[in-house]
Amino acid sequence: MKNLSMMEAIREAMTKKMREDPTVFIMGEDVGAFGGCFGVTAGMFDEFGAERVRDTPISEGVIIGCAVGAAATGTRPIAELMFIDFVTVGADQLVNQAAKMRYMVGGKIKLPMVVRLPLGAGTRAAAQHSQSLEAWLAHIPGLKVVYPSCPNDAYGLMLKAIEDDNPVVFLEHKILYGVRGEVDENAKPIEFGKADIKREGKDLTVAATGRMVHEALKTAEELSKDGIEIEVFDPRTLFPFDKETLFKSIEKTNKLLIVSEENKRGSFAGEISAMVAEECFDNLDAPIKRLCAVNSPVPFSPVLEDYYVPNAEDIVKAVTTMF
Amino acid sequence: MHIADATRGILGANGIVGAGQNIATGAGLSAKLRGTDQVCACFFGDGSTNQGTFHESLNLASIWRLPVIFVCENNLYGISMHQSRHQAIQDIADRAVAYNIPGVVVDGNDVFAVYEAAKEAIERARNGQGPSLIECKTYRHHGHFEGDPAKYKPAEEVAEWMSKDPIPRLINYMIDNNILSKEEFNDIDSQINDEIKEAIKFAEESPWPPIESVVEDIYTDIVEEVKK
Ligand SMILES: Cc1ncc(C[n+]2csc(CCOP(=O)(O)OP(=O)(O)O)c2C)c(N)n1
Ligand SMILES: [Mg+2]
Numbered sequence: 001m002k003n004l005s006m007m008e009a010i011r012e013a014m015t016k017k018m019r020e021d022p023t024v025f026i027m028g029e030d031v032g033a034f035g036g037c038f039g040v041t042a043g044m045f046d047e048f049g050a051e052r053v054r055d056t057p058i059s060e061g062v063i064i065g066c067a068v069g070a071a072a073t074g075t076r077p078i079a080e081l082m083f084i085d086f087v088t089v090g091a092d093q094l095v096n097q098a099a100k101m102r103y104m105v106g107g108k109i110k111l112p113m114v115v116r117l118p119l120g121a122g123t124r125a126a127a128q129h130s131q132s133l134e135a136w137l138a139h140i141p142g143l144k145v146v147y148p149s150c151p152n153d154a155y156g157l158m159l160k161a162i163e164d165d166n167p168v169v170f171l172e173h174k175i176l177y178g179v180r181g182e183v184d185e186n187a188k189p190i191e192f193g194k195a196d197i198k199r200e201g202k203d204l205t206v207a208a209t210g211r212m213v214h215e216a217l218k219t220a221e222e223l224s225k226d227g228i229e230i231e232v233f234d235p236r237t238l239f240p241f242d243k244e245t246l247f248k249s250i251e252k253t254n255k256l257l258i259v260s261e262e263n264k265r266g267s268f269a270g271e272i273s274a275m276v277a278e279e280c281f282d283n284l285d286a287p288i289k290r291l292c293a294v295n296s297p298v299p300f301s302p303v304l305e306d307y308y309v310p311n312a313e314d315i316v317k318a319v320t321t322m323f
Numbered sequence: 324m325h326i327a328d329a330t331r332g333i334l335g336a337n338g339i340v341g342a343g344q345n346i347a348t349g350a351g352l353s354a355k356l357r358g359t360d361q362v363c364a365c366f367f368g369d370g371s372t373n374q375g376t377f378h379e380s381l382n383l384a385s386i387w388r389l390p391v392i393f394v395c396e397n398n399l400y401g402i403s404m405h406q407s408r409h410q411a412i413q414d415i416a417d418r419a420v421a422y423n424i425p426g427v428v429v430d431g432n433d434v435f436a437v438y439e440a441a442k443e444a445i446e447r448a449r450n451g452q453g454p455s456l457i458e459c460k461t462y463r464h465h466g467h468f469e470g471d472p473a474k475y476k477p478a479e480e481v482a483e484w485m486s487k488d489p490i491p492r493l494i495n496y497m498i499d500n501n502i503l504s505k506e507e508f509n510d511i512d513s514q515i516n517d518e519i520k521e522a523i524k525f526a527e528e529s530p531w532p533p534i535e536s537v538v539e540d541i542y543t544d545i546v547e548e549v550k551k
């Protein structure tokens with residue numbers, strides 16, 4: 001066991017894979033000697049050199065597209081974009097190319113590639129550097145969408161993402177980069193589609209991703225004092241999604257609150273809600289509730305940004321209305 | 324960072340590298356369609372010229388002969404990437420050849436040279452001769468962001484470029500040529516300093532925006548509920 005930050009855990013997993021497999025390489029803007037926009041690849045250039053830790057021009061289209069071409073022909077690229085917001089610039093390569101190539105050639109090509117996308121609000125980075133766009137990505141058949149909330153999950157999921165023979169988008173919440181936790185470096189990769197119950201409880205299930213998992217856990221103690229024991233469900237991957245574990249939790253608690261940092265309209269939180277309404281309705285004894293960000297661009301003003309994102313206080317309020 | 328002033332025709336600095344080039348092309352088209360003599364000046368960095376937007380904009384503005392002045396501030400870096408590592412050319416102005424438009428290189432730290440190049444490009448644009456690309460050679464004195472140690476910039480390079488700082492260069496020129504006296508310069512300088520201090524004070528003393536404003540200015544007509 002090792003105590004690592006989320007950022008270190010991601011780095012260690014990539015480093016392990018690059019040591020094991022010479023076809024794994026990283027590319028992205030300033031990922032080389034500079035160590036990446038947030039420092040995730042710090043030191044990797046020193047170990048693996050410029051051939052395998054490749055600085056690219058500011059060209060998101062070709063960063064993703066180059067990963068597609070390289071993955072189709074026998075290597076395992078990891079592409080880093082500085083912010084998920086820039087995925088729009090390279091969206092064709094991800095949505096129409098990476099996600100569809102295998103299907104369109106009748107399964108004759110595989111694309112073992114990872115696209116790393118830092119996301120999330122809370123850094124005062126305003127409307128074009130703070131979004132949570134996971135619903136767009138999870139919407140696209142052909143992409144796997146990974147969203148770890150703690151260092152151990154980030155480590156195990158990154159190992160799996162690199163081993164996976166399909167395009168994987170790996171979401172990294174910027175606010176969580178510094179969060180520390182115990183990481184079992186000898187653990188096996190974490191299978192996709194296996195959720196984790198981050199806290200057990202009998203009264204209400206909170207389904208949350210990324211930073212919202214931490215907000216939910218914060219409220220749990222407080223609610224516990226009031227005699228409400230919430231169960232915190234972290235899907236860890238949005239596609240594949242572990243319905244079984246979620247439904248099992250709801251069978252026990254009969255209540256579901258979904259907490260997400262996305263704009264509520266068209267959010268993945270809506271998808272979770274629909275799955276449960278369609279397939280697990282009989283186990284609910286209260287309407288499903290979604291707590292999401294305000295339907296606005298991420299505001300720059302600190303007071304507005306703090307309001308925009310759901311927080312522990314909002315969760316307590318939402319939970320209280322469900323009894 | 325996102326400086327904008329619609330009343331002065333400033334459409335805003337952009338958080339997405341290269342995005343402004345496309346928008347500028349549209350503003351140029353609009354000036355043409357509306358029959359004004361407006362031109363659109365679009366400023367961007369060396370790093371942005373590797374985005375598709377740069378090439379798409381120059382091409383479209385060229386075939387439609389739009390009144391757009393593409394001004395590249397080549398400060399030699401895109402974050403940590405020296406220009407020599409992000410593109411295999413030295414003069415970005417060379418890329419104008421591909422779009423059959425003028426591409427001029429100017430000393431970006433020489434106010435007069437920039438003025439002359441701009442004047443010519445604006446005249447061309449107003450005469451219906453289409454866009455120009457002006458590459459201003461300059462330097463990024465600071466890091467990319469506050470607190471960037473900027474270890475990737477060699478000390479000699481910084482020293483050399485600091486000696487070409489355009490501001491003292493212009494001031495010295497004006498004083499040496501009796502365009503401006505030292506006293507006049509000091510007056511202007513302290514006036515500007517006061518204005519800045521005033522602006523900081525105004526910002527610090529202004530109240531935080533009300534929570535309801537989070538959903539304002541998204542649409543012209545719809546104001547959504549402030550609801551999580
Ligand atoms: C599409 C996109 N990719 C990456 C970034 C991150 N980024 C912000 S500024 C910058 C460097 C820009 O370099 P350059 O165009 O030379 O402008 P300079 O900062 O030197 O003026 C980068 C990579 C961004 N904002 N948008
Ligand atoms: Mg630059």
